[in-house]
Amino acid sequence: MLADFAYPSLMVPLLAFFISRSMVRTFGARLGSAAKALPVILGSLTAASFGAFGFDSPSLWAGDFYGVVADAACAIAMLVIGIEAGYSRRQRINKTASAPRMLRQAAALAVPAAIAIALAFGFGAFNRSGTLPIVRTALALAAALWLSTERNGPGLLAAGLAIAFIGSGGAPPFMAVAASTGFILALLAIGASGRAVGSIPALALGLAWSLRACGASWPAAGLAAGFSGGLAWRAIAERPGGTSSRPPAPEGAGKTVFESMHALAFVTGLGLSPARLVGALPAIAIVAVAILASAMAHGLAKGTRGMALPTEAAIFVALLAAKQAGLVSDAAMVGAVVAFLVAAPFAVLRQSQVAGSDARAIKAIVGISSGDQDRGAITFASALAAPDDPVRAICVVGSPGSAGPSSTQAEEALVRCVVAGTSMGVHVLPSVVSDGSVAAGLARVARERRADAIILGSGNRSRSILDELLGQYSGSVIAIRRPAAYAASRRLVILAVSGAETAHGFAPAVRAAARAWGRPSRAIDAMMVGSRASALVDASEGAIDPGSTLSVQSWRDVPAALEALASQKLGFVVFSARPGSKAWNPGHDRLPVVLDAAFPESAIALWYAATEPSAAAEGQGVPHELSRPEAGTWPPLVAAAFDSGRILPDMREAAMVDAIRRLTDAVYPADRGASGRLAAEFSGIARKEPIELTPGVLLLHAHARGVSMPTLAIGSRPAGWPLVALSSPVRVTVVLVSPLDSGPESHLEALTQIAAAFRNLGLADRLLGGSAVPSMLSGETPPSLEF
Structure with a gap:
């Protein structure tokens, strides 16, 4: 029928692949895990229909050519996964995993391995296989089970090692080993120097090729090469200095993973033969049950909430590699497809349950001052509330001379809110409250009314109120700009700067944002700034779709990453850490400003998720479990800085200007204006006339208003901050502010105490050493001061 068409044996599968891709893109969210099985099914149907189109499949898609395509699909899929894993590896933090958590992780790895061993021995005994084939089959099946539920972390590493042992052994050729070593050294050199970034893909591909020549299977070679390339990209991204030159390629890995996994599944289907499946129904059922049981047991061992299901098409990498080695048959592939199909209804049900949980009503009060922004916030609060529930509007009348409105102004503002609410069908309950400050009044009413959130219109005067409110109220605080456009947004994008996702109430806040938008949370697009995308997905507890989530390295990269969506009507929810908290950095404040400039017509909700009350009240930058230094062992100024949470080891800010701003925020936790002015002054000094207390220790000192006594803040970063005026990077920054009068x-006495701490007590070494903080933080007694 298609004999007159050119290259039908290539074009028909290609057309079928793009049809499959379009179907998954369109209906993937509704199909659940069946979206992983659909490409396999369409691929097998394409292979089965070759004869109907007038050409013989063995001429092209059977034998060596299919083997090449399958190897390529597996290698590319693992290469992309490796890049994602290497680039997004977690930075070390100042804590170790607890013993129970390590036991759970070990159990999560052991359970699939045990099931794989049982399967391999069962099939091996039935087929009377030898010991070595059974062991190799067990490794292949264990890799498949690990990859069915996760494509990062220990499971990915274990699967890569297992697949590596599937291949044939033997001594690797000398030239292959030399080539592999050369490619690895080249990637290390690029990561260390930051130059020739564009050559990383070519070097990673060359490394995969040379590792294959060393005897590794294509999937194992692709994973190792991708991980090495990802590490090189990560090393460049973590280099001190600006972020504008950071390579964007790895951050597209999330979308590339989808494409590569879809191609892998389709190629798997092309290799299935219906003739070889005759009489294999028992084996198919056993494999499907084993995959489902492994996923559920893995989830239970790991402590996953809800039913754990097979979700990753990467399982076909291990199964294809095992098939190429003659260890499994097509029945294993079909068993995986059946497992995805059986899990699909449960996956869709889980998504609907997540969407249903979005319906939880949020009781919020709205702070009213004046202007359309405040009245628009009424509609936003109504969308969060339960149907027919009233919205409480609060206007705080301040004491004479305070920033709050007068009684007359409060009454007028509330009347306008009631009228606006009536026109929109919203029942508004107005209240006038008297308090010393607007923030204190709102916080008091929210606690009395047991409100879940306080909503503010994002006006010109709201910033100072917002800063004060965040220090007094532990529930969610939302400042929204252009609220009327929020529900009308065609697409809602959630953005979180690294650290914001760790807030106690982050997951409920994501669902609440979806509720206010009027759609399920799985319809939201999400972006992680400064960390891996999966961290955002994990923190949302299933509310965010991993396929709609990506990451960028810096807040500066956000407008470019969103450029493809600029033609659509976007709305934004920016999750931010609270100023003064350990997770906060200047990027949390700058991201909303950048978004507002890039998307001036879009609604932007700046959302501070609920925190543990003690954390919100104290806002310390140093964990509570650290012991206080013993009296008399450290200079009083340094001890006071520790007590107030102004010693900040291992700062994440790569730019000196950001680090200085965080330190001045520690000095002025409740006065962002004073902090910003002092940070600008100190940044100029650091660029033009830096003062080194000792090599690598920068001293910034000044007299300023807003402090009642000399106040010290110290930050360290082992990677350092480069300054043009200095020959070596600054690794410790010291900020000293004395009262203006x-x-x-x-002031000189304070400088003397600082100098003694660094000269006699080795404070810099303690900040940068293995303990990351001076011995006073661990309870050790340092040597006595010598003046």
Whole structure:
């Protein structure tokens, strides 16, 4: 029928692949895990229909050519997964995994391995296989089960090692080993120097090729090469300095993973033969049950909430590699397809349950001052509330001379809110509250009314109120700009700067944002800034779709990453850490400003998720479990800085200007204006006339208003901050601020204490050493001061 068409044996599968891809893109969210099985089914139907189109499949898609295509699909899929894993590896933090958590991780790895061993021995005994084939089959099946539920972490590493042992052994050729070593050294050199970034893909491909020549299977070679390339990209991204030159390629890995996994599944289907499946129904059922049981047992061992299901098409990498080695048959592939199909209804049900949980009503109060932004916030609060529930609007009347409105102004503002609510069908309950400050009044009413959130219109005067409110109220605080456009947005994008996702109430806040939008949370697009996309997905507890989530390295990269969506009507929810908390950095404040400039017509909700009350109240930058230094062992100024959470080891800010701003925020936790002015002054000094207390220790000191005594803040970063005026990077930054009206004696005394701490007690070494913080943080007694 298609004999007159050119290259039908290539074009028919290609057309079928794009049809399959379009179907998964369109209906993937509704299909659940069946979306992983659909490409396999269409691929097998394409292979089965070759004869109907007038050409013989063995001429092209059977034998060596299919083997090449299958190897390529497996290698590319693992290469992309490796890049994603290497680039997004977690930075070390100042804590170790607990013993129970390590036991859970070990159990999560052991359970699939045990099931794989049982399967291999069962099939081996039935087929009377030898010991070595059974062991290799067990490794292949264990890799498949690990990859069916996760494509990162220990499971990915274990699967890569297992697949590597599937291949044939033997001594690797000398030239292959030399080539592999050369490619690895080249990637290390690029990661260390930051130059020739564009050659990373070519070097990774060359490394995969040379590792294959060394005897590794294509999937194992692709994973190792991708991980090495991802590490090189990560090393460049973590280099001190600006972020504008950071390579964007790895951050597209999330979308590339989808494409590569879809191609892998389709190629798997092309290799299935219906004739070889005759009489294999028992084996298919056993494999399907084993995959489902492994996923559920893995989830239970790991402590996953809800039913764990097979979700990753990467399982076909291990099964194809095992098939190429003659260890499994087509029945294993079909068993995986059946497992995905059986899991599909449960996956869809889980998604609907997540969407249903979005319906939880949020009781919020709206802070009213004046202007359309405040009245628009009424509609946003109504969307969060239960149907027919009233919205409480609060206007705080301040004391004479305070920033709050007068009684007359409060009454007028609330009347306008009631009228606006009536026109929109919203029942508004107005209240006038008297308090010393607007923030204190709102916080008091929210606690009395047991509100879940306080909503503010994002006006010109709301920033100072917002800063004060965040220090007094532990529930969610939302400042929204252009609220009327929020529900009308065609697409809602959630953005979180690294650290914001760790807030106690992050997952409920994501669902609440979806509720206000009027659609399920799985319809939201999401972007992680400064960390891996999966961290955002994990923190949302299933509310966010991994396929709609990507990551960028810096807040500066966000507008470019969203450029493809600019033609659509976007709305934004920016999750931010609270100023003064350990997770906060200047990027949390700058991201909303950048978005507002890039998308001036879009609704932007700046959302501070609920925190544990103690954390919100104290806002310390140093964990509570660290012991206080013993009296008399450290200079009083340094001990006071520790007590107030102003010693910040292992700072994540790569730019000196950001680090300085965080330190000045620690000095002025409740006055962002004063902090910003002092940070600008110190940044200029650091660029033009830096003062080194000792090599690698930068001293910034000044007299300023807003402090009652000399105040110290210290930050360290082992990677350092480069300054043009200095020959070596700054690794410790010291900020000292004395009262503006104090004499030189107190300031000089403070400088003397700082100098003694660094000279006699080795404070810099302790900040940068293995303990990451001075011995006073661990309870050790340092040597006595010597003046």
